[in-house]
Amino acid sequence: MHPAPSLIAFTVLSGLGMGMIAWVGLGLGDWDHTFGWIAGILSLMVGGIGGVASVGHLARPDRAWRAFTQWRSSWLSREACLMVTAKVTFTLYLGFWLLLGIELKLLGWIAAALAMATVYATAMIYAQLRTVPMWSGTPTPFMFMVLSLTGGLLATGAIKGLVGLETPVLYSLAWLVVAAGTVIWWTQQAAGAGRSLDGSTMETATGLGNIGRVKMLEGPHTGSNYLLSEMAFEVGRARAFQLRKIGAFAGFVLPLVLTLLALGVGGWAMLIALLCHIGGMMALRWLFFAEARHVQALYYGMR
Amino acid sequence: MTTLPERTEKKLGLVIDLDICVGCHACAVNCKEWNTGGYGAALSDQDPYGSDPTGTWLNRIHTYEVQPHQGEAQIVHFPKSCLHCEDAPCVTVCPTGASYKRVEDGIVLVNEDHCMGCGLCAWACPYGARELDAAAGVMKKCTLCVDRIYNENIPEEDRVPACVKSCPAGARHFGDLSDADSEVSQLVSERGGLDLMPEQNTKPVNKYLPPKPKDTPVPNLNLAKLAEPEAKGFLGWLDRALEKI
Amino acid sequence: MADGSQPALETSPHVSDEVRKTTCYMCACRCGINVHLREGPNGAPMIRYIEGNRDHPVNKGVLCAKGSAGIMQHYSPARLMKPLLRTGERGSGEFKEISWDEALGTAAEWLAPLRADPKKLAFFTGRDQSQSLTSWWAQNFGTPNYAAHGGFCSVNMAAAGIYTLGGAFWEFGSPDWDKTKFFMVFGVAEDHDSNPIKTGIGNLKSRGGRVVGVNPVRTGYNAVADEWVGITPGTDGLFILALVHELLRSGMVDVDYLRRWSNATWLVSREPGEDFGLFVRDADGKPLVWDRATGSAQPFDKPGLKPEMKGTFTAPDGGQCQPSFELMASKYLDPEFAPDAVAQRCGISAERICRLAAEIADVAFNQSEEIAYPWTDFRGETHETMIMRPVSFHAMRGISAHSNGFQTCRALHLLQLLLGTVERPGGFRFKPPYPKPMEAHPAPHSLTTPNAPLGGPHLGFVRDPSDLAIDADGTPNRIDKAFTWENPMSAHGLMHMVISNAHAGDPYPIECLMMYMANMAWNSSMNTSSVMEMLTDKREDGEYKIPKIIYSDAYSSEMVAYADLILPDTTYLERHDCISLLDRPIGELDGVADAIRWPVVEPENQAEGRDVRCFQSALIQLGGKLGLPGLVDDDGNPRYEDYADYITNHQRRPGVGPLAGWRGEDGEGKGRGAPNPNQIDKYIENGGFWLEHIPHDCLYMRPFNQKYQDWAVEMGFFDKPFPYVFQMYVEPLRKFQLAAEGHGEHQPPEHLREQLKMAMDPLPVWWEPFEQAQVDNSEYPLHAITQRPAAMYHAWGSQNAWLRQIHGENPMYVPGKVCDEHGLKSGDWAYVSSHHGRIKVKIARMDAVNEKTLWTWNAIGKREGAWALDRGAPEAKRGFLLNHLIHELLPPKGDGLRWSNSDPVTGQAAWYDLRVKIEKAEDGVEMSEPRAEAQKSPTKAKPEELTYGKEW
Ligand SMILES: Nc1nc2c(c(=O)[nH]1)N[C@H]1C(S)=C(S)[C@@H](COP(=O)(O)OP(=O)(O)OC[C@H]3O[C@@H](n4cnc5c(=O)[nH]c(N)nc54)[C@H](O)[C@@H]3O)O[C@H]1N2
Ligand SMILES: Nc1nc2c(c(=O)[nH]1)N[C@H]1C(S)=C(S)[C@@H](COP(=O)(O)OP(=O)(O)OC[C@H]3O[C@@H](n4cnc5c(=O)[nH]c(N)nc54)[C@H](O)[C@@H]3O)O[C@H]1N2
Ligand code: SF4
Ligand code: SF4
Ligand code: SF4
Ligand code: SF4
Ligand code: SF4
Ligand SMILES: [Mo]
Numbered sequence A: 001m002h003p004a005p006s007l008i009a010f011t012v013l014s015g016l017g018m019g020m021i022a023w024v025g026l027g028l029g030d031w032d033h034t035f036g037w038i039a040g041i042l043s044l045m046v047g048g049i050g051g052v053a054s055v056g057h058l059a060r061p062d063r064a065w066r067a068f069t070q071w072r073s074s075w076l077s078r079e080a081c082l083m084v085t086a087k088v089t090f091t092l093y094l095g096f097w098l099l100l101g102i103e104l105k106l107l108g109w110i111a112a113a114l115a116m117a118t119v120y121a122t123a124m125i126y127a128q129l130r131t132v133p134m135w136s137g138t139p140t141p142f143m144f145m146v147l148s149l150t151g152g153l154l155a156t157g158a159i160k161g162l163v164g165l166e167t168p169v170l171y172s173l174a175w176l177v178v179a180a181g182t183v184i185w186w187t188q189q190a191a192g193a194g195r196s197l198d199g200s201t202m203e204t205a206t207g208l209g210n211i212g213r214v215k216m217l218e219g220p221h222t223g224s225n226y227l228l229s230e231m232a233f234e235v236g237r238a239r240a241f242q243l244r245k246i247g248a249f250a251g252f253v254l255p256l257v258l259t260l261l262a263l264g265v266g267g268w269a270m271l272i273a274l275l276c277h278i279g280g281m282m283a284l285r286w287l288f289f290a291e292a293r294h295v296q297a298l299y300y301g302m303r
Numbered sequence B: 001m002t003t004l005p006e007r008t009e010k011k012l013g014l015v016i017d018l019d020i021c022v023g024c025h026a027c028a029v030n031c032k033e034w035n036t037g038g039y040g041a042a043l044s045d046q047d048p049y050g051s052d053p054t055g056t057w058l059n060r061i062h063t064y065e066v067q068p069h070q071g072e073a074q075i076v077h078f079p080k081s082c083l084h085c086e087d088a089p090c091v092t093v094c095p096t097g098a099s100y101k102r103v104e105d106g107i108v109l110v111n112e113d114h115c116m117g118c119g120l121c122a123w124a125c126p127y128g129a130r131e132l133d134a135a136a137g138v139m140k141k142c143t144l145c146v147d148r149i150y151n152e153n154i155p156e157e158d159r160v161p162a163c164v165k166s167c168p169a170g171a172r173h174f175g176d177l178s179d180a181d182s183e184v185s186q187l188v189s190e191r192g193g194l195d196l197m198p199e200q201n202t203k204p205v206n207k208y209l210p211p212k213p214k215d216t217p218v219p220n221l222n223l224a225k226l227a228e229p230e231a232k233g234f235l236g237w238l239d240r241a242l243e244k245i
Numbered sequence C: 001m002a003d004g005s006q007p008a009l010e011t012s013p014h015v016s017d018e019v020r021k022t023t024c025y026m027c028a029c030r031c032g033i034n035v036h037l038r039e040g041p042n043g044a045p046m047i048r049y050i051e052g053n054r055d056h057p058v059n060k061g062v063l064c065a066k067g068s069a070g071i072m073q074h075y076s077p078a079r080l081m082k083p084l085l086r087t088g089e090r091g092s093g094e095f096k097e098i099s100w101d102e103a104l105g106t107a108a109e110w111l112a113p114l115r116a117d118p119k120k121l122a123f124f125t126g127r128d129q130s131q132s133l134t135s136w137w138a139q140n141f142g143t144p145n146y147a148a149h150g151g152f153c154s155v156n157m158a159a160a161g162i163y164t165l166g167g168a169f170w171e172f173g174s175p176d177w178d179k180t181k182f183f184m185v186f187g188v189a190e191d192h193d194s195n196p197i198k199t200g201i202g203n204l205k206s207r208g209g210r211v212v213g214v215n216p217v218r219t220g221y222n223a224v225a226d227e228w229v230g231i232t233p234g235t236d237g238l239f240i241l242a243l244v245h246e247l248l249r250s251g252m253v254d255v256d257y258l259r260r261w262s263n264a265t266w267l268v269s270r271e272p273g274e275d276f277g278l279f280v281r282d283a284d285g286k287p288l289v290w291d292r293a294t295g296s297a298q299p300f301d302k303p304g305l306k307p308e309m310k311g312t313f314t315a316p317d318g319g320q321c322q323p324s325f326e327l328m329a330s331k332y333l334d335p336e337f338a339p340d341a342v343a344q345r346c347g348i349s350a351e352r353i354c355r356l357a358a359e360i361a362d363v364a365f366n367q368s369e370e371i372a373y374p375w376t377d378f379r380g381e382t383h384e385t386m387i388m389r390p391v392s393f394h395a396m397r398g399i400s401a402h403s404n405g406f407q408t409c410r411a412l413h414l415l416q417l418l419l420g421t422v423e424r425p426g427g428f429r430f431k432p433p434y435p436k437p438m439e440a441h442p443a444p445h446s447l448t449t450p451n452a453p454l455g456g457p458h459l460g461f462v463r464d465p466s467d468l469a470i471d472a473d474g475t476p477n478r479i480d481k482a483f484t485w486e487n488p489m490s491a492h493g494l495m496h497m498v499i500s501n502a503h504a505g506d507p508y509p510i511e512c513l514m515m516y517m518a519n520m521a522w523n524s525s526m527n528t529s530s531v532m533e534m535l536t537d538k539r540e541d542g543e544y545k546i547p548k549i550i551y552s553d554a555y556s557s558e559m560v561a562y563a564d565l566i567l568p569d570t571t572y573l574e575r576h577d578c579i580s581l582l583d584r585p586i587g588e589l590d591g592v593a594d595a596i597r598w599p600v601v602e603p604e605n606q607a608e609g610r611d612v613r614c615f616q617s618a619l620i621q622l623g624g625k626l627g628l629p630g631l632v633d634d635d636g637n638p639r640y641e642d643y644a645d646y647i648t649n650h651q652r653r654p655g656v657g658p659l660a661g662w663r664g665e666d667g668e669g670k671g672r673g674a675p676n677p678n679q680i681d682k683y684i685e686n687g688g689f690w691l692e693h694i695p696h697d698c699l700y701m702r703p704f705n706q707k708y709q710d711w712a713v714e715m716g717f718f719d720k721p722f723p724y725v726f727q728m729y730v731e732p733l734r735k736f737q738l739a740a741e742g743h744g745e746h747q748p749p750e751h752l753r754e755q756l757k758m759a760m761d762p763l764p765v766w767w768e769p770f771e772q773a774q775v776d777n778s779e780y781p782l783h784a785i786t787q788r789p790a791a792m793y794h795a796w797g798s799q800n801a802w803l804r805q806i807h808g809e810n811p812m813y814v815p816g817k818v819c820d821e822h823g824l825k826s827g828d829w830a831y832v833s834s835h836h837g838r839i840k841v842k843i844a845r846m847d848a849v850n851e852k853t854l855w856t857w858n859a860i861g862k863r864e865g866a867w868a869l870d871r872g873a874p875e876a877k878r879g880f881l882l883n884h885l886i887h888e889l890l891p892p893k894g895d896g897l898r899w900s901n902s903d904p905v906t907g908q909a910a911w912y913d914l915r916v917k918i919e920k921a922e923d924g925v926e927m928s929e930p931r932a933e934a935q936k937s938p939t940k941a942k943p944e945e946l947t948y949g950k951e952w
Helices: A005-025 A033-056 A061-068 A075-099 A105-127 A140-162 A169-193 A202-206 A226-231 A237-265 A268-290 A295-300 B026-035 B120-124 B162-166 B183-191 B233-244 C070-074 C100-116 C131-141 C155-165 C194-206 C220-224 C236-249 C255-261 C324-333 C339-346 C350-366 C405-419 C495-504 C528-536 C615-626 C643-649 C679-685 C706-715 C731-740 C750-759 C770-774 C816-822
Strands: A212-218 B012-017 B059-068 B074-081 B099-101 B108-110 B130-132 B139-141 B172-176 B207-209 C018-023 C032-039 C045-052 C084-086 C095-097 C121-125 C173-175 C182-186 C210-214 C227-229 C267-269 C288-291 C296-299 C320-323 C369-376 C382-388 C391-395 C428-430 C512-516 C548-553 C565-568 C577-579 C591-597 C689-693 C782-787 C812-815 C829-833 C838-846 C853-857 C915-920
Touching: A005 A033, A005 A075, A005 A105, A005 A140, A005 A268, A033 A061, A033 A075, A033 A140, A061 A075, A075 A105, A105 A140, A140 A169, A140 A237, A140 A268, A169 A237, A169 A268, A202 A212, A202 A295, A226 A295, A226 B120, A226 B130, A237 A268, B012 B183, B026 B059, B026 B074, B026 B162, B026 C045, B074 C220, B108 B139, B120 B130, B162 B172, B162 C045, B172 B183, B183 B207, B233 C255, B233 C324, C018 C591, C045 C070, C084 C100, C100 C512, C100 C548, C100 C565, C100 C615, C121 C131, C121 C495, C131 C615, C155 C405, C173 C194, C173 C391, C182 C194, C182 C350, C194 C210, C194 C220, C210 C220, C210 C350, C236 C324, C236 C339, C236 C350, C236 C405, C255 C405, C267 C288, C267 C324, C320 C324, C339 C350, C350 C391, C350 C405, C369 C706, C391 C405, C391 C428, C495 C512, C495 C528, C591 C679, C615 C643, C643 C679, C731 C750, C812 C816, C812 C829, C816 C838, C816 C915
Parallel strands: B012 B207, C121 C512, C182 C210, C182 C391, C210 C227, C512 C548, C548 C565, C782 C853, C812 C838
Antiparallel strands: A212 B059, B012 B172, B059 B074, B099 B108, B130 B139, C018 C032, C032 C045, C084 C095, C084 C565, C173 C428, C267 C320, C288 C296, C369 C382, C577 C591, C591 C689, C782 C915, C812 C853, C829 C838, C829 C915
16 A cells, blocks of 8 residues: 555544553652642643644545544544544643643543544544454554554653653563564564455456456556555565664564663663654554555556 | 446447457457547647656557467457446446436436546446547447447448447447347357456446357368278379369 | 525526537547537637447447547647747757648749659558548549558458459448358457447447357457457468368358359369460450360359369360369368468467367258348349348458468458358448459559659559559569559559668659658657658758658647658547548448538638638648649639539549539439539438448349349449459469569569569468568567557547547566566566667566467657647657667668568558567666657647536
8 A cells, every 4th residue: 555654644643642641640740739730731732733734635624524424434534533532632631630630530530531543543444444454363453552552651751850850760661571472473474464355356357266266467547546555555575675674663662771771871761762763653654554565456467 | 326227128239359369459449539528528648749658538449469378379359348237336336426327328428518527437447348538538438339239320221339340350349238039138148248357347338259269170170081092193183173174 | 404405406508509410530430429519608609528420330329438528629728729830950849820822832942843854752640531532633633642551451351352352341342240140350459430449349249149269369359258268379371271170170151152152163274284274265355164064164254153173175276274173172182281380380289270170061051041032143143032141250450460461361361252251141242332353453653754744543453464554674663562563463552662762762862752741750650760860851951851850740740850840730629521422431231321520610710810721721732722634624713622522523534523412403413413502411411421222132243233233333442343253363463473473465573583483472371470480489589569548549549638548658567477487576677678779668477368478559659749739648758659669670681682571462561460578677767768859839728627517
């Protein structure tokens, strides 16, 4: 699938934002006001940027509001609705806490839950597509949520460190390990899924299998078209391997080291860890799209 | 609206005969010609006279080469447009409600005034039957010529899809596939009409009639059997033949 | 809609303000179209939609891809808008716009002096559907140098058909689609009958009929064929004659049919001497047959005879003679035509040839029926029944575009005659005004007189050497050397030799080349690169070797850049035209038809500054200026204002004019009648065409059917009944053979005797295609051919925004086996070379193709800058023409002579004789070669994006 920058930014940043909301909502900040202000606003901002990126992906952003109407059936619509409710709830929670000094634990938990539900919905936009086995046949929602929480933890943790609170180093290390594991697991599943999770082949696509082996002789047009540029994106093995290495190193290895460092040098090390992690996630998310193969491409002879 | 109707009163669709499709592209071009001025005008073209001409089409003709286990390779021309699936994933994924399946005839349409151009429906379609128009920024797809088939402004006999009317080979049939007695349903049962990618569980309404077996000699024929001569040779036979006349 | 309701939908939207019915011109099939007009933004009518006309005899409502893209053709940015006068060097594409007065004035100025020596003008028209006008114009100018494109197109098919059956495949007849059960198609990708063939095959197969495709490539019709015979190019003649051998051997021939309806019974002289091989005739020239009842020679058309078909008899003059049937039978029963003898060369196993012969015979004779159908033949004998022969054949350039094409087409007609399927229900049948025997056509005229018209039509059918267009010392009268010993029966001329000969001044130099609708600087020429040089080559005095070139095109083609004066034509929706019975008529098996085009929109409001003129009108006005006989009245004033005026008022013979419908003041006349001022309106009322059904009781066996013959006279096809029998044995051919053998006063040059002896055989023969016979086949082991893409029309489809998305470039399809040998895979680039040149192409692997044959789509490659396309257009970057490899001449034989690469009987260009080799191109540059430098385009700006129909 075509790895659109807007979609990569959207999924990574909104995921990060939701992760932060989750941790703040769960009370990671021990009701510290400075932390509350910084983490609260940052998480809303990061999530916000993600949201903007997603609108940027639309050909008719002026009609984006309509995306709130179909929550009954559409994961994209649900994602939109959940994102907003999560942010509103979270804002209320912050408001009570930081402005009125009323500490509503429960509301925080609800916000956290909604945040995770949002990430789940985001993931389901892709995971629901049987047409892309690499997304639908793999633990995509789980991976999205774990990554969201990992990023969120690194972020909130860094902030804690910077405002002089005790940084959740061990937590973070644990989460990073879990996240890395999840990514490896997902990647293995994905490698297996290929394009024929449901046994879709050029033969089933054309119904000509009973005659023999099918190959495309002539495409419908000699030029390109929307379908080809959107669904038939092909990425070179070497390039993919490089990116995966970079993603793993920047996304997990460096953050692990830096987080350990944080024990000694303090929170700002986790800030760098976070930035590396985001970079790594961007790389891996690029692959998430670029490597995903759509059954439509079978009609264009791409087995 | 995005949730699929429980059931539709009719299942209008196309039955495409791969045994006689000569791959002439008439249906594809006539489709473009009708629709660029019809429902959801226009179907735009980018760089039309340049180095990378592309455009929006609702129907495209592929050509496949099929190699049987033994025997010579065969060529099959393969037109592809929206199959108006009963379980249309393109509809349920739509966040705006722009995509919907009509209750009265099962036609899957995009309400272009509501579409926000997110492209998700095109991702959800296994068949590549939806194209996002680069000029309008909205999703385009086969409308089953909904603006022809009921249109009081054109003669009754012409109230069929543009591709069906134009197909020189008569390889495209239009009708109600929910009615077992309809000409299209009959064709499907006689010729063993196929679903594309049944494993995707989209329950396509459009059906494809497979090519008849090729390169199979007419059974038990040989010239010796037909032949009279040999005895006194051809010219001898000729005498007898002339006698008979 | 979260509330769950569907949007309200307008299911009866307004479609168009008006529908106008005319004739398509996106190709030569000439289908009827309904053009939907709707008001555009600037208030002028725009084309909303073009659909097939259900009532039209040709397409019955369907429409092909090209026709459906008519909108894009009509609004193409490559349209020429005003007359152009060349300002830069030829080929550069630099012009200035001039007025029509200036344009016609200049043309008249250039042409007037040439009337003193009329042959200094060569007027050749390509994709011309008004040949009855253009040829008549040329005739009145007085030049012998006129022809249309048939010479490089399919004259082999046309000529072999006329000489043998009195009509060919192509547009003159077709299979009886409704009744045939077995259809065998040779070498057809599209044909002119584009839509009817598709409809026919579709119906036939849906009825359970069987289609067999004989073609090196298995696309299109051959893809849907029930059986595909992947024959080796150039060997169809052998394959067909092997089928003939099998049918004869097994007695599967319709003896009675041949005896009554062909010249199989005619007595052929066996007396050595100048009559050897000619028919034995009586005093008044009637061919004789041997009647076994009376044991005497009798005129063939005498009723109640029982003619012999074998035996040796003594003719009245005492000479020995034999029925032609025996000559034919003994020839093809010879083992040289046995399946085993030909199998290897054809690439078809002997078993398969036998099986196919059996299948054909089975359908022809075991599945035939006799239907009650009373009719009377020309001998006056009445018949109660009609035999149905549900076997039909069709063929086109696959067999005709070879140097052995004429005789191969003849072989196929022989096969049909043996089966007795021609003009029978279920077989091959003619479309009126055909059948029409060779005798009903004129002989060619080529003798010029200063300032006077030519003696008669340029093109025709030679009967014997005295009809050749050569002077006493054998110098050709025509610039294209048509009707010479090199190609005696070149009934359509040799347009592909004109530029080459004019450049070489062989047989003589010309002053002005005037052309219409032919892209001769590109896809219609062999050896394209050299042709472009010939067009720009100059004499010592600095003048071009071809001093003046006047050309009419509607679009900015490659040829436009090479002309000095351009007469911009209208598009097909802006013009008057007639599809005339005097020309290449439309029509169906059971009816005669003709049609018109008329301006369904006016050029003026179709683009700003558009000032174009229908070429035929311009030509008529030019003729008026030149004062050509026939084009001016007795006081020397122009006789016709424009083409419409000519169509309505011109009479070729008293009562017979361009259009056959609604003649006479009252408009009641059919075929005959005085001009009717309202004729064109009548056509418009009727949907743009006229169709008259043949009386239902004379639909078959028309060459011999008395009633049909009378009807044909009534309709004006002939002035007296013209019954005839099929010419299985073609005597005119034999007359040229005799000359080659040294008989008669007209003698061929020595170097051509052997070729003539071989080629002018009165019975079908096969010889190895010339190029193949000459080049080293181990060096050039492969064949290379082209095919028509259904969704493109030659060069002119590429300016079409929709069609060029389908065919924007063309790969060279290479058989899998060859790919493996050369380590090629799809997408690789390779050099393909012939004895003459080398091209660089992108290849694609294909297995459903003859294992020795490369092929590509025809005419996709373009010259940079042509057709108002961007420089980087894929057509110019990656598309290519095979033409660069095909030479108009054969490789030199060392005798210093120019041997043209064409059929020795008709001069048809031998496009498909090409032999090549292929090697991988490793340089990694992904661009086709050769590359002609870009031409400037005289056209205006073009859109970056199209949103046609947005306004509605
Ligand atoms: N869409 C479309 N239609 C057209 C045209 C067009 O450009 N586009 N052009 C029109 C014109 S001008 C013409 S003349 C007609 C021509 O009509 P066709 O004769 O159908 O056109 P070609 O493309 O020459 O097809 C020749 C066919 O013969 C095959 N062939 C080549 N060599 C041999 C051989 O030795 N034996 C056999 N059996 N087959 C062989 C080729 O594979 C090809 O399929 O089409 C007309 N119709
Ligand atoms: N390699 C190879 N070469 C071939 C063939 C092949 O099979 N293989 N086929 C040969 C055959 S059969 C043919 S017929 C030729 C065809 O070759 P051409 O006849 O040269 O090709 P066309 O594209 O028909 O172009 C004719 C010209 O007519 C112009 N034109 C279009 N419409 C109009 C109009 O309304 N008025 C005027 N005045 N001009 C118009 C076009 O712009 C174009 O310049 O190609 C021949 N060349
Ligand atoms: S028009 Fe008919 S024959 Fe041509 S491609 Fe379409 S379906 Fe096939
Ligand atoms: S074919 Fe694709 S677009 Fe059409 S209904 Fe089915 S899923 Fe939707
Ligand atoms: S592109 Fe339009 S129709 Fe498709 S899912 Fe998005 S909003 Fe719905
Ligand atoms: S039904 Fe109409 S919209 Fe659909 S493919 Fe045919 S012509 Fe196009
Ligand atoms: S075959 Fe196509 S292009 Fe040719 S006349 Fe008919 S509709 Fe027009
Ligand atoms: Mo042609």
